[in-house]
Amino acid sequence: MNPIRKKRLTLIGLMVAGIGVATWLALNAFDENLMFFFSPSEVAEGKAPTAHPFRIGGLVETDSVKRKPDGLTTAFSVTDNAEAVTVEYTGILPDLFREGQGIVAMGQLNQDGIFVASEVLAKHDENYMPPEVAASLKTAHDEGVNKMQSRVSVQ
Amino acid sequence: MIIRFFHQMGSPRYFYSVAGKMIPWFMTSFLITLLVGLYYGLFVAPADYQQGESYRIMYIHVPAAWMSMFIYVVMAVSGLISLVWRIKMTEVVVISSATVGASFTFLALATGSLWGKPMWGTWWVWDARLTAELLLLFLYLGIIALHSAIEDKRVAARAVSILALVGVVNIPIIHYSVEWWNTLHQPASITKFDKPSMDMSMLVPLLVMAISFKLYYGAVVLMRARAEIVERERNTRWVQEMVEREVK
Numbered sequence: 001m002n003p004i005r006k007k008r009l010t011l012i013g014l015m016v017a018g019i020g021v022a023t024w025l026a027l028n029a030f031d032e033n034l035m036f037f038f039s040p041s042e043v044a045e046g047k048a049p050t051a052h053p054f055r056i057g058g059l060v061e062t063d064s065v066k067r068k069p070d071g072l073t074t075a076f077s078v079t080d081n082a083e084a085v086t087v088e089y090t091g092i093l094p095d096l097f098r099e100g101q102g103i104v105a106m107g108q109l110n111q112d113g114i115f116v117a118s119e120v121l122a123k124h125d126e127n128y129m130p131p132e133v134a135a136s137l138k139t140a141h142d143e144g145v146n147k148m149q150s151r152v153s154v155q
Numbered sequence: 156m157i158i159r160f161f162h163q164m165g166s167p168r169y170f171y172s173v174a175g176k177m178i179p180w181f182m183t184s185f186l187i188t189l190l191v192g193l194y195y196g197l198f199v200a201p202a203d204y205q206q207g208e209s210y211r212i213m214y215i216h217v218p219a220a221w222m223s224m225f226i227y228v229v230m231a232v233s234g235l236i237s238l239v240w241r242i243k244m245t246e247v248v249v250i251s252s253a254t255v256g257a258s259f260t261f262l263a264l265a266t267g268s269l270w271g272k273p274m275w276g277t278w279w280v281w282d283a284r285l286t287a288e289l290l291l292l293f294l295y296l297g298i299i300a301l302h303s304a305i306e307d308k309r310v311a312a313r314a315v316s317i318l319a320l321v322g323v324v325n326i327p328i329i330h331y332s333v334e335w336w337n338t339l340h341q342p343a344s345i346t347k348f349d350k351p352s353m354d355m356s357m358l359v360p361l362l363v364m365a366i367s368f369k370l371y372y373g374a375v376v377l378m379r380a381r382a383e384i385v386e387r388e389r390n391t392r393w394v395q396e397m398v399e400r401e402v403k
Contacts, residue, residue, distance in 0.1 A: 008239045016320055023324050027335075035337045036282040057337060094276030096205065104339055121275045124205055126344040128213075128353040134204030 037104045040083040048109070056085060056115055057104040057123065065099055078103065078115075089117040096122035167384045168393050170244050174377040181374035188367035196360035203357075212270045214361060218368040220263035223291060224326050226256035226372060230298075231323040234316030244380075246312035247387070249319060250302050251379035255372055257295035264288060275339060283332035284340040287325060294322040308387055 001009075027034065037057035038048040048054050061077035061084055068075065074093060077084040087105050097103060097120065107117035129137075163169045196214035203210040230252045233245040267285070268278045279285065298315050305311035333342045345351040351358055388394045 005239050012235060012238055012320060015317075016323065019321055019324050023328070027328070031336075034283050034335075036280070036339055037337050039337070094274070096274055119277075121277055121280070121339060123339055124274055124341055126341045126352050127205075128203050128210060128344060128357050130201030130354055130356065131204040132201075133354055 039080045040078055040085045041080055043085050043109070043115075044083040050109060053106060053108045053118070055104050055106050056087070057102070058085075060097070060099050060101050060103055062099045075114075078105065085115050086113070087115045087117050087120075089120050091120075093120055094122040096124055165242050165244050167243060167247075167388050170247075171381055171384050174381050178374055178377050181370050181377065185367055185370035185374055188363055188370060192360050192363035192367050196364060200357045200360050201354070206274060209270065209273050210357075212266050214364050216263060216266040216270060217361060218365040219259045219266065220288070221365055222368045222372060223256060223260040223263050223288070224329060225369070226252050226259060227291065227294070227319070227323065227326055230256065230319045231326075234319040237312055237316045238320075243309075243387075246309065246316070247380045247383045248376065249312060249316055250298075251376050251383055252372075253295055253298045253302070253315075254379070255375050257292060257299065259368070259372075260288065260292040260295055264292065280339050282338040282340060283336045284329065284338045287329040287332050290325055291322075291329060294318075294325065298322075 037055035040056065040058050042048055043056060048056070056078055058078040058080045061079045064075075064077040064084075066075045067073070070090075073088060073090045075086060075088045076099075078087050079085075087107070089105065089107075102123035102125065104121045104123055105115065105117035106119040106121075107115055110116050164173065192214065197211055200211070202208050230249050233248040233252075236242055236245040237249060264285075267288075271280075272278050298318055301318055302311045302315045305314060332338060333340055344353045345358070345361075353361070385394055
């Protein structure tokens, strides 16, 4: 390689590396702000803002969804399997909303520590499979759990 | 042999004639894989356990999003070669790819939005993945605008190559955004090292669609490159002779 090309290549390499480092630093500095939502654990640690609205994300806890008498307000717990936060939302929930489903809610904590949501979005996972496969996976999982439990009870 | 082929491809005249012979092959194989992929994706693949039939928009959305990044990397690599070795043909590849790349980025954003409304409950959110992809669209548009703003094509190509290299930092950000930050967008289903978290009956049509989109890009980039070559070399004897032959 002739010296001029070598010089150009080094210059470009340095430019790209410099931009990479600068972007990395900037993104690191913005880290908290780039998070789309807070987890219930972060809310419990007090990392979430109290003065202005924020988003909370997690799984809808099983057997926690309750409808209020007015028919439109729903209360449920959002959990990350460590902490849980109660969310109240008035309005129409997305189709994918159900117990065990990942959701992201926008809103604010009130004095009682209840998260009053103005918007609830459903999050779906990266798994794609036909319903039959999902059903057989679930059966296999349940059978495995039962087997473990019966073995424990025998001992 | 291969080295000689690449040397010859560096010559505009040779590139022009070889590209002309390759386009029909790319076009036919694109159409075949497109029909096969769409048929298997839309009619044969089973419905999803969670998203029902709506997930089928993935057969356009995911390959388009992959192409948006793939084309950008192609542009950045050709930009690097253009800047260091000053090869005319890689300059042509950089600018010929920009519009196709922008179209795929737009397609990925638009189909993602159509998918987001029924599944997430919103057309758009400012999460890291979506915002970075939108930035990619602006990078493409910036490259196209910069190229048309400079009269001298060789100077323009150099400016565009630098911009393409500056923007390449966005590609790993798009790819890893779903892992580095909390996003509404779900993480990748298909990764290099793990088993894909997608059933084979759904995965195969997706991969066929991905190949199909690559072939389409191949065909379009060659067509655009030929047009660009003729414009750049319009004062050379071979182009003028060719035009005279066409007129007769």
